[in-house]
Amino acid sequence: MGRSPCCSKVGLRRGPWSTKEDTLLSNYIQQNGEGQWRSLPKNAGLLRCGKSCRLRWMNYLRPGIKRGNISQDEEDLIVRLHGLLGNRWSLIAGRLPGRTDNEIKNYWNTHLLKKLQSAGIQPKSHKDLPKPNKNNNNNKKKTATNIGPKKKKKLKKVAGRADKLDEARNDENENGEQSNNNERPPKTKVYLPKPIRVSSVFSRTNSYDSLVSRTSSSDGDAAEKVAEVVSYVPVAWPPLFEMEEGGYGGDEDDFLGVGCILPLLHHPLDSISGDVNMLDQVYDEYLQLL
């Protein structure tokens, strides 16, 4: 059965937020706290969908949000985490204080993807890792349509760069089109680790850029180099406690310094410290959980 939309979209504003709307939203949340997103717009005097309010708050208005200027360290970490986790942006964002999943996702799509590809890296190196069911079901999601964004954009521009006025936006009618894809794979329960924010910055000596530069600097056996770079996919999990005690990051043989990104399994950690075989087991166990 189809679910009702999160809110009636009739008469609601869409598109970019004005400063006035931002102020209204910020003030309301500061006074009343987050949550109750569905009723928030009405209470705050906003003509916005609750989801839109939440997104705006989470990605831009929330205190502590860092905007732009993604550092080399952060970029490095994003690449590593993506190699581990795939497109689980919220998890990746959880390891980057002040960064939002949306920003990381955009940054990946616009910067890092090209960077990796230009370096001859197929960034899908994590494809062998088991993905959560949600991702495995991506087929049911609106996958790339026959007309890609660029083509659409081109078509749109060919048709003329019509200015999109707010009035037009307001007049927009949602047709409520929904794709009824009834052929869903059976659901399976999966373990989805929750992101854990940490404030410490990991030291990573084996930087992604150095890998890339190594790869692109010479014209030797390309496949070999790709394999070499792609090997940033981890092979073992380090004990979390090392990271949490601020001592993490010294070992170049850890899985490239990602460390601690995943919730720890309940293991007698003291006994596995330094034991690569045991770490492999931990990793295997984690993969099974996934």
Add this chain to the structure above:
DNA sequence: AATAGCGACAACCGCCGCTCG
């Protein structure tokens, strides 16, 4: 100067899992 091409990123959409009645 006008327009096409393109990049960047903000915002939207649809789906899912969790919670609660």
Add this chain to the structure above:
DNA sequence: ACGAGCGGCGGTTGTCGCTAT
């Protein structure tokens, strides 16, 4: 057990601004 509501997530699209032609 079931269904609805809610929050959250990831993929995709829309919009804007800059550059090239």
